[in-house]
Amino acid sequence: MTTATTRRGGGYLDRPSPSGLAEVVDLILDKGLVIDIYVRVALVGIELLTIDARIVIASVDTYLRFAEAVNRLDLTENGPKGLPDLLGEVTSGGAKSKTRGALEGVAEKARETFSGGDDDDEDRDGDERNGHRARRPAGRGRW
Amino acid sequence: MIGAYVYGIVPARTPAPADLTGIDGRSCQVTGSCGAIAAIVSPTPAGRPLGTAGDLRTHARVVEAAARSSAILPLQFGAVMADNDAVHAELLEPYQEEFADRLARLRECDQFTVKGRYEGDVALREVVAEEPDIRRLSERLRDRDEVASRGGNIQLGEMVARALECKREADAEVVAEALAEHAAAMAEHPSEAPDVAADMAFLVPRARQRGFEGAAEALAHQWQGRIRLRLVGPLPPYDFTQW
Numbered sequence: 001m002t003t004a005t006t007r008r009g010g011g012y013l014d015r016p017s018p019s020g021l022a023e024v025v026d027l028i029l030d031k032g033l034v035i036d037i038y039v040r041v042a043l044v045g046i047e048l049l050t051i052d053a054r055i056v057i058a059s060v061d062t063y064l065r066f067a068e069a070v071n072r073l074d075l076t077e078n079g080p081k082g083l084p085d086l087l088g089e090v091t092s093g094g095a096k097s098k099t100r101g102a103l104e105g106v107a108e109k110a111r112e113t114f115s116g117g118d119d120d121d122e123d124r125d126g127d128e129r130n131g132h133r134a135r136r137p138a139g140r141g142r143w
Numbered sequence: 144m145i146g147a148y149v150y151g152i153v154p155a156r157t158p159a160p161a162d163l164t165g166i167d168g169r170s171c172q173v174t175g176s177c178g179a180i181a182a183i184v185s186p187t188p189a190g191r192p193l194g195t196a197g198d199l200r201t202h203a204r205v206v207e208a209a210a211r212s213s214a215i216l217p218l219q220f221g222a223v224m225a226d227n228d229a230v231h232a233e234l235l236e237p238y239q240e241e242f243a244d245r246l247a248r249l250r251e252c253d254q255f256t257v258k259g260r261y262e263g264d265v266a267l268r269e270v271v272a273e274e275p276d277i278r279r280l281s282e283r284l285r286d287r288d289e290v291a292s293r294g295g296n297i298q299l300g301e302m303v304a305r306a307l308e309c310k311r312e313a314d315a316e317v318v319a320e321a322l323a324e325h326a327a328a329m330a331e332h333p334s335e336a337p338d339v340a341a342d343m344a345f346l347v348p349r350a351r352q353r354g355f356e357g358a359a360e361a362l363a364h365q366w367q368g369r370i371r372l373r374l375v376g377p378l379p380p381y382d383f384t385q386w
Contacts, residue, residue: 033219
């Protein structure tokens, strides 16, 4: 990852470089003026990546994970398992390792574009059977 | 066949960014003017699938370079038209007034993206501390076996999810209140990741940039240890093309 976190000024704020791939994916995928509203000659986008990425909370499976996390919370000191760990579990279904997510995801989508992308549909069904869709487009290091 | 990859729309007679290479290493050019606007384009084989990490970065780099010297209305990644004539006749000409208006609103403004994430298990701890029902139910379920407590755990998880949602809404509101006064416009990114406290973009006039950054820094200080605040920018106005 090339995302360089620099701290400036008072130093409480993270100021990552906008040119890191994770930032770029986060910033420009599905953003900007959509040309196909106006006219579309050829548009080979990869916008699906971010739509898939959002974790859907409203599933029994996810509720159970929340409950587990709260039940494991040691309320007197720093508990061993917190929200980031919980998210790690929820996320691991789709995106393998999170840092790989962005790079591979983009490349994967490009390959699907070449091949027609039947595999993708199967993956998605699988995710839904598990009760959640858990792909993140961008690895942000902290997970 | 050679198509035209379109990066964004700029004011007419904007000088082409010097030595700027676009997708596939082809050089970028600014098309002929159409009224008050023009487009930044580079040639690309029309059937070539786009979507590698490199393509994405190139798109971002070109838009960013252009944004440094003029206002730009960035296009979504992956926009390819038949050729420069088509860009002129089908994209610029029919919408020139609308695009010119939007460009004028973006002049001398940059986008800043602010994202806050709860540190560790801070959000869960707050939820348990703030909602006695959650704490009571959790205590009741802790020692039961998995099968007996399944129904209770679903209920507990649902309560936690709802409480986290309320917490995120409240914290996002705090970000908005702290920063909106330094911005010309604001856009919220929908995020369902439960550790994201806030994810927003602000359109900040350059004259107010310092004030904006100062306010963000103050908020990061205030939330130190609770929410980690990240500020990315100045950026091209990706989130404000419809504004």
